[in-house]
Amino acid sequence: MKASNAIWKERLKGKLPEPLGSELDQYEVEIGLKLQGKLDDKFFAETRLRRGSYGQRYDNGQRYDGTESRKLPFADKPGKGAGTQWDAPGMQRIKVPFGGLNPAQLEVMADLAEEYSDGIAHVTTRQDFQLHFIHVENAPTLMRRLAEVNITTREACGNAVRNVTACPIAGVCRDEAFDVTPYARVLAKFLMGHPDTMEFGRKFKPAFSGCAQHACALVQMHDIGYVAAMREESGQMRRGFKIVVGGGLGPVPRQARVLTEWAPVEEMLPLTQAVCRVFGRHGEKKNRNAARIKFLVDKWGIEKFREEVAAVRKELREDPRWHDMLREVDRDTESALRPPGKLPELGGDAQLREWVKRNVADQRQEGYVTATVALPLGDITATQLRALADIVRKYTRGTLRTTVEQNFLIRWISKADVPALYADLKKADLGQPGASSIVDVVTCPGTDTCKLGISSSRGLGGELRQRLLTKGVELDEAIQGLHIKASGCFNSCGCHHIADLGFYGVSRTINGYKVPHFQVVVGGQWENNAGSYGLPIIALPSKRIPDAVDRITGYYAQNRQKSEKFFEFVKRVGKGPIRELLEPLNTNFPAHDAEPGFYTDWGDPRAYSIGDIGIGECAGEVVSRFVFDMTAAERLVFEAGLELDKNDPQKGGETAYAAFRMAAKALVQFQYDDISDDPDEIMAEFKERFFDTNLFHDPFVGPKFANFYFAAHAGRADKFDAATAHHRIAEAQLFIEAVHACYNKLRTTPAAATA
Amino acid sequence: MELQHLVVKIPVEGSLGIDPAKVVDFFHPWVAKQAVPGVVLVDVAELLHVPKGPGVVAVGVEADYAFDHSDGVWGVLYRRKDVVKGTNAERVSQALGAATQAAAALEAGFPGLKFSRKEFELIVNDRAIAPNLPATYAAALPEIEKALKELLGHGDFKLARHDQEPRQRFGVTVTSAKPFAFAEAIAV
Numbered sequence: 001m002k003a004s005n006a007i008w009k010e011r012l013k014g015k016l017p018e019p020l021g022s023e024l025d026q027y028e029v030e031i032g033l034k035l036q037g038k039l040d041d042k043f044f045a046e047t048r049l050r051r052g053s054y055g056q057r058y059d060n061g062q063r064y065d066g067t068e069s070r071k072l073p074f075a076d077k078p079g080k081g082a083g084t085q086w087d088a089p090g091m092q093r094i095k096v097p098f099g100g101l102n103p104a105q106l107e108v109m110a111d112l113a114e115e116y117s118d119g120i121a122h123v124t125t126r127q128d129f130q131l132h133f134i135h136v137e138n139a140p141t142l143m144r145r146l147a148e149v150n151i152t153t154r155e156a157c158g159n160a161v162r163n164v165t166a167c168p169i170a171g172v173c174r175d176e177a178f179d180v181t182p183y184a185r186v187l188a189k190f191l192m193g194h195p196d197t198m199e200f201g202r203k204f205k206p207a208f209s210g211c212a213q214h215a216c217a218l219v220q221m222h223d224i225g226y227v228a229a230m231r232e233e234s235g236q237m238r239r240g241f242k243i244v245v246g247g248g249l250g251p252v253p254r255q256a257r258v259l260t261e262w263a264p265v266e267e268m269l270p271l272t273q274a275v276c277r278v279f280g281r282h283g284e285k286k287n288r289n290a291a292r293i294k295f296l297v298d299k300w301g302i303e304k305f306r307e308e309v310a311a312v313r314k315e316l317r318e319d320p321r322w323h324d325m326l327r328e329v330d331r332d333t334e335s336a337l338r339p340p341g342k343l344p345e346l347g348g349d350a351q352l353r354e355w356v357k358r359n360v361a362d363q364r365q366e367g368y369v370t371a372t373v374a375l376p377l378g379d380i381t382a383t384q385l386r387a388l389a390d391i392v393r394k395y396t397r398g399t400l401r402t403t404v405e406q407n408f409l410i411r412w413i414s415k416a417d418v419p420a421l422y423a424d425l426k427k428a429d430l431g432q433p434g435a436s437s438i439v440d441v442v443t444c445p446g447t448d449t450c451k452l453g454i455s456s457s458r459g460l461g462g463e464l465r466q467r468l469l470t471k472g473v474e475l476d477e478a479i480q481g482l483h484i485k486a487s488g489c490f491n492s493c494g495c496h497h498i499a500d501l502g503f504y505g506v507s508r509t510i511n512g513y514k515v516p517h518f519q520v521v522v523g524g525q526w527e528n529n530a531g532s533y534g535l536p537i538i539a540l541p542s543k544r545i546p547d548a549v550d551r552i553t554g555y556y557a558q559n560r561q562k563s564e565k566f567f568e569f570v571k572r573v574g575k576g577p578i579r580e581l582l583e584p585l586n587t588n589f590p591a592h593d594a595e596p597g598f599y600t601d602w603g604d605p606r607a608y609s610i611g612d613i614g615i616g617e618c619a620g621e622v623v624s625r626f627v628f629d630m631t632a633a634e635r636l637v638f639e640a641g642l643e644l645d646k647n648d649p650q651k652g653g654e655t656a657y658a659a660f661r662m663a664a665k666a667l668v669q670f671q672y673d674d675i676s677d678d679p680d681e682i683m684a685e686f687k688e689r690f691f692d693t694n695l696f697h698d699p700f701v702g703p704k705f706a707n708f709y710f711a712a713h714a715g716r717a718d719k720f721d722a723a724t725a726h727h728r729i730a731e732a733q734l735f736i737e738a739v740h741a742c743y744n745k746l747r748t749t750p751a752a753a754t755a
Numbered sequence: 756m757e758l759q760h761l762v763v764k765i766p767v768e769g770s771l772g773i774d775p776a777k778v779v780d781f782f783h784p785w786v787a788k789q790a791v792p793g794v795v796l797v798d799v800a801e802l803l804h805v806p807k808g809p810g811v812v813a814v815g816v817e818a819d820y821a822f823d824h825s826d827g828v829w830g831v832l833y834r835r836k837d838v839v840k841g842t843n844a845e846r847v848s849q850a851l852g853a854a855t856q857a858a859a860a861l862e863a864g865f866p867g868l869k870f871s872r873k874e875f876e877l878i879v880n881d882r883a884i885a886p887n888l889p890a891t892y893a894a895a896l897p898e899i900e901k902a903l904k905e906l907l908g909h910g911d912f913k914l915a916r917h918d919q920e921p922r923q924r925f926g927v928t929v930t931s932a933k934p935f936a937f938a939e940a941i942a943v
Contacts, residue, residue, distance in 0.1 A: 003759040003838050004883035011883070058797055065787035073795055074816070087816045090795060107922060114924065115760075115880055118800055119809040119825065132800075133814050135836070376804040383807065383825065386922055429806035448800065462804045603801045605780040 001137040008141045011578070011607040015101045016147045020154070024147065027051060028140040035137075036330040037078045045081025052093040052156030053139050055080075056132065056449050057063035059088035066606035080136055089133035091449060092116075092142060093156040097188040098166035098181055098208070099127035099409075105149045106400075110385035116142055121385060123378040125495055126205065126443060126665055127165045127402040128156065132449050155192060159200045159291075161276075164188040166208040167216035168401035168409040169370055171334055172363035176210025177228035178239050182270060182329035184208045187226075190325060190438070193729075196273050199280030201291035205248075206272075209529055212242070218530040220256050220403055221247045223293045223500065224275060227529070231262055240264045245305065246297030249492035252730045253533045254294040255723070257302040259309065261513025265329075269322040274313040278407035280304070289704040304349065328538060335414060337397045340367020341416025352422050353661065355433040358480075360418060363411065371410045371421060372435035377461050378406030380430075387428035395421055404495075407435060407441055438475065438482045439468045439552075442495060446505065448599065452700055453488035455505025455542055459602025461486050467546055476557040482566055483526050484549070486518065490734055497533040500522040500566040501549060506539050506737050507608070509627075509744060510589050516542040516601040516608050522552070522578060523570045523645075530565065533726070535641040536733050537579045537633070543598050551581045575641055626743060629666035633659045633736050640729045653720030656732040660712045663732075667696075670746060683713045696742050705731075706737035756894050758843045758885065759835075761829040762926070765855035765870045772867040775803055775810055775829070778822040782813040782840040785820070791853075791941055794818050806832040819885060820857045821865040831858040831870055832881060836905050844902035847877065851906060852868050852938045859940035872934035876917055877927030892916055892925070899927060 009028075016024070030047055033039045054404050060083045061072050077086035084090070094109075109129060115119040116138050117131040124130055134142065143153050155161055164184050171179035187206060191197055197204065208226045209217035219225025226241040240262045247256025261270055275293075282300075284291040297305050309554055346353050359372040373388065380388070392410060395417055401409045413421055425431040434440055441464050444450065448456030464484060470474070486503040487494035495504030502521035507514050517539045524534030555578065560569050570578065590598050598610050636659035644652035661679055664686045669677045671689055675682060690696035691706045698705060708731040720728065779801050786796040795816040802809045803824075810829070816837070823832035833854035839846045849904040877899065879885035886896065896914065904910050911933055917926035924933040 001837065002836075002881065003757070004881050007883040063786070063798070066783070070787070072797060073789060075795075087795065089814065089816065110922075111882060114881065118802070118812050118814060118819065120802055120805065133819075135816070213829075366873045376806075379802065379803055379805045379808070381825065449798075462801075465804070603776075603779060605783055643881075 001135060002080050002141060004565070005138065005141045008144055012144045012148055013325065014142060017150070020152060021144075023154070024140050024143050027143070031137060031140065034078060034080070041079060041081040043081075044157055045084075048080060048136070048154055049140070049158035049718075050160055051093070051143065052153030053136060054091040054093060054157050055082060055084045055135070055451055056089055056091050057447065057451050057453065059084040059090060059451070061085045061088065064606065086136065090136060091445075092139060092153060092457045093124070094129040094131070094133045094146060094151060094153050095156045095163045096127050096129060096151070096402055098170070098184040099168050100185075101400055101402065102149075102398045103393050105151055106385045106389040106392070107148045108145055108151070110382035110389075111340070112142055112145060113385070114382040115506075119382055119383070121409070122445070123375060123380070123402050123406045125404050125406060125444070126163050127168075127404060127491065127502075128163050129402075130445075132445075134344045139231040151293050152192075155262060155273035157203075159202055160189040160204070161194075161197050162203050162611045164191075164206045164208070165217060165222075167214070168403045169361075169411070170210050171206070172365060172368070172370060172411050173210050173214075173216075174362070174364045175214065177230045178210065179333060180208040180210050180226065180228050181334075182332035183226070183265065183326075184655070185332065186325045186329065187268065187272065187695070190269050190321060191272070191276070193663040194273070194276065196280055196563060198277040200276075202288060202293075203337075204276070204279065204293065212247060213528055215498075215526045215529060216404070218495075218498065219247070221249050221253065221495075221530040221737055222256060223248060224259075224272065225256050225529070229262055238264055241268060243271065244274070246294040246302070247530075247617060248292055248294045249495060249497050249533075250292070251490045251492070251734050252727050253492065253497045253625070254727075257297060259302070259306055265326060268324060269325065270313060270316055270319070272308070273316060273319075274309045277312050277316075278308050282308070282426045285393050289701050289707075296490065303574050332398050332726065335397060336368060336414065337395065337411040338414040338417060340365070341414040343369075343415040343418055346419065351426075351431070351433065352419060355422055355431060356418060358433045358437055359435040362462060362615050365412075367415055367420065368411075369413050369415055371425075372403070373408040373410065373425060373430050373434040374406050374440055376432070377441065377458055384428050384430055387424075388430060391424050391428070393423065394424070396590070405436060405440060407440070434469070434480075436482045436483070437474075438484055439465055440483075441465045441468075442483070442485040442499075446486070446494075447604070450493075452491060453505065453519055455488055456601040456603055457486040457488040457494055457503070457505060457690065459604065459680045460503065460518065460542060460545055464546060464549060468549075474479040476553075478560055479553045479557055482553065482556075490737065496521050496524070498526050499532040499534070500526065501552060502534055503545060505538075506740070507744065508541075508740060509747075510541070510599070511566055511592055513592055513599050514608050514744060515599050516544050518542055520545075520548055520552075520582060522575060523567055525567045527565070532565075535575070535726070535729060537575045537638055537641070538582050538586065540582060540585050541589070541598065542601055547585055548582050551585075552578060555581055571645065573647055575638070579638060626666050626670060629669065630739065633666065633739075634661035637660055637729060637732045637736065638734050640725070640732065643726050644729065647722075649720040649722045649725035653718065653728045654716070654724040656725070656728040657716045660709050660735055663736045664709060667739050667742060671745065675709070679713065679716070683710075690742065696738065697740070698738060705735050708732075708735050756843075756885070756891075756898060758846055758879055758898065759894065760880040760884070761846055761850035762832065762834045762876070762880045762924075763850045764828075764830045764832040764876045764878070765854055765858050766828050766874060766915055768869045768871045771829050773823070773865045775822055776801070777865070778811040778861070781861070782811060782820070782822075783811050785941065788839065788943045790943045791815070791818075791820070820853075821859065829863055834858060840903075843898045844905050846870060846903040847899065848906045850877070851875065851935075854936035855935075856939060856941045860942070863940050864869040868922075870937075872937070873931045874929065876926055876928050878917060878924050880924055885923050886893040887918065887923050892927075895925070903929060906932055907933070909933060
């Protein structure tokens with residue numbers, strides 16, 4: 001614990017906005033009580049999460065060291081809830097509404113990264129910041145220091161309204177209907193701690209976009225999304241929003257559905273409050289895996305959801321803040337520090353030209369541009385944050401934004417200042433070109449720090465970035481425009497569903513060793529606010545993903561039609577040829593002794609498997625059979641995706657169910673050789689042997705994946721449309737991953753295997 | 756003034772001569788074997804993709820060890836996170852000792868890698884305790900000089916403020932006329 005915690009408390013006493021100051025005092029008391037064992041684990045865990053203090057990998061006190069799982073010798077103290085050890089470092093998430101920051105805030109972030117973390121601040125895919133390796137007892141001080149510069153961590157995690165994100169070019173965009181920034185700010189303020197948000201069973205993520213066509217805010221993948229629109233009413237142009245609900249990524253992504261095509265801005269707050277009340281009242285509370293609003297919208301259908309929201313809207317008591325909070329919106333605008341200018345001759349500086357090409361974009365306002373500061377994997381040092389603060393002060397009125405691509409965006413740069421700005425950024429090692437291009441790889445924290453990580457998404461992202469940077473401008477122009485996004489698991493924090501090339505971590509067994517893999521996801525659409533989601537086509541060993549990227553991008557460069565976007569290309573050629581291209585990467589595996597590095601993850605020398613798994617003759621036979629059946633199951637999922645691509649959702653949904661059945665049978669067969677092909681028998685045996693015994697339960701999501709199978713079995717005669725078939729296919733893929741995980745577990749606990 | 760949360764960084768002497776990524780492999784056994792008494796090491800953070808960044812960090816509860824590249828200078832870094840009891844001299848001694856233990860281990864693990872025996876940075880990683888102001892320097896100087904005389908066994912060294920920029924952390928660069936000894940290497 002820091003020696004200065006008491007100093008900061010005294011220094012900032014009475015200087016923090018209320019009720020935040022009092023809340024932090026209260027949190028500190030709660031930490032003290034928990035340490036004395038006087039607070040309930042569950043209560044403290046939710047309290048901690050609602051203040052943005054998250055757990056981190058190994059916080060349960062167990063760490064696999066390459067040969068065995070060992071206990072980390074944390075001091076014997078009461079836990080922090082949810083099985084976390086008191087002294088285990090945690091992650092602190094820091095909310096940045098619409099990504100808006102000023103230099104003073106950057107400087108505080110720098111100080112905190114240096115004094116409490118490892119010197120790095122991390123920008124997330126939802127415009128937040130994250131600091132890692134934070135001790136819980138230092139968290140209140142850290143929060144006080146943030147509060148001093150008007151930043152809160154409140155409701156950054158937990159079952160709450162998360163950061164309100166927005167298009168980072170709002171206010172300067174050439175295509176927007178109007179600047180959504182003040183509305184995002186108002187909504188964040190209105191919803192924070194609002195009574196109608198206190199009953200949520202899960203998190204709730206809002207996003208604002210100034211237009212429908214660009215990807216800047218990704219509203220289609222949000223719990224609630226607002227797309228700015230103008231409408232003429234009584235001869236006057238009025239501002240309003242198209243509002244969508246029930247979108248989300250996660251294991252099974254959903255496209256948001258339209259709640260209303262247009263609501264005037266005056267209805268933004270009451271309508272949102274009504275949505276929150278409906279979600280709080282009717283959203284799932286017990287099963288957290290079905291508790292996001294998307295499941296409620298699924299269950300009811302959008303029409304019923306819409307009707308319920310309309311009914312609740314009528315019952316809401318008038319709140320003066322609905323209108324009062326909007327009064328200032330037109331004053332809440334940014335402006336330029338320096339006069340507009342013309343872009344000077346760039347001369348022979350190739351790096352500058354490349355940076356201007358990729359990182360600089362014209363604003364709507366003549367003579368000004370935005371400049372993207374591309375961060376490697378979203379990371380920035382304390383020193384760089386201070387340099388950036390100076391740069392922002394020098395060229396702007398002190399504003400900048402974080403982006404969902406884990407970068408910064410500086411706005412209101414006079415075109416005349418572009419070369420000087422680049423020189424200043426370069427001096428701070430912030431002049432990396434390639435923003436929003438293939439080298440600008442987005443990843444979640446993955447196995448680096450996340451408790452749920454299966455494979456190292458950051459390790460893979462770093463490797464891909466380095467290789468692609470080396471190739472640099474030699475890459476075909478079409479390839480340079482692609483987006484790569486990687487998640488360490490199926491939960492999609494790296495947004496793999498909406499990338500041109502998406503990857504998510506899974507594990508497989510090769511030659512008796514666990515090997516980190518990534519599912520390759522293609523066909524996602526970044527444009528149109530995350531307009532469509534991709535599907536996995538094949539799981540490949542992590543170390544072969546760079547080759548996969550080379551193959552896919554090469555194939556695209558050679559075979560694309562003029563101006564054809566990647567997702568259009570995938571749609572035209574189909575996923576089949578792309579999978580065929582990659583299948584050779586799933587064969588000819590090196591022996592472990594010949595190439596042990598193949599069996600480890602990127603940036604981590606530890607053996608990935610739990611090691612020393614004996615492979616006897618008998619086990620070898622079983623492995624072969626299991627692998628054979630699972631390969632068939634995966635092929636069925638792939639074929640289901642192809643059927644969907646061929647506009648045959650019915651066949652797609654039915655084939656996905658066949659994949660479920662095949663995978664379930666493979667697992668049942670591991671214990672019971674004589675299982676038949678009868679769907680009901682497979683289902684019954686699976687339930688009895690794996691579900692009822694909890695063997696299939698995932699440590700984090702419980703019975704979720706088994707429930708996918710049960711639902712698919714029960715609904716095997718259903719009629720499918722494109723959306724329901726897409727969900728069934730995604731669920732089948734997740735079930736297959738869970739079967740792999742269960743199988744690996746069984747192989748290491750022989751008693752269970754033969755039960 | 757009680758100097759807590761000290762950071763000591765000893766720069767690499769001469770050319771780097773190693774691939775910093777190899778330090779990831781080097782640090783992992785420290786965590787696996789819990790090689791540092793009194794420090795619970797939790798994981799290894801590889802941050803080499805960040806220019807002039809923290810490099811490779813063995814993250815602990817009470818302290819971190821790093822092969823650090825901040826300010827563009829490679830060096831071994833020890834960062835004390837927990838409070839250390841005792842006098843300032845004891846805290847400086849503890850931090851420098853821990854840094855030299857890590858330096859000795861890295862030198863043993865990477866033939867050709869050498870750390871300076873005459874220079875190191877001593878930083879107070881806490882702006883509330885030690886704001887980076889001339890007044891702090893004036894107040895801390897006698898304390899640090901006294902501690903270093905005890906520790907190095909002589910007074911033949913120079914101190915200079917590490918960085919005068921008020922936003923930076925307070926610290927000094929120590930340049931000794933005579934080589935200082937490294938403690939026994941961290942062993943696994």
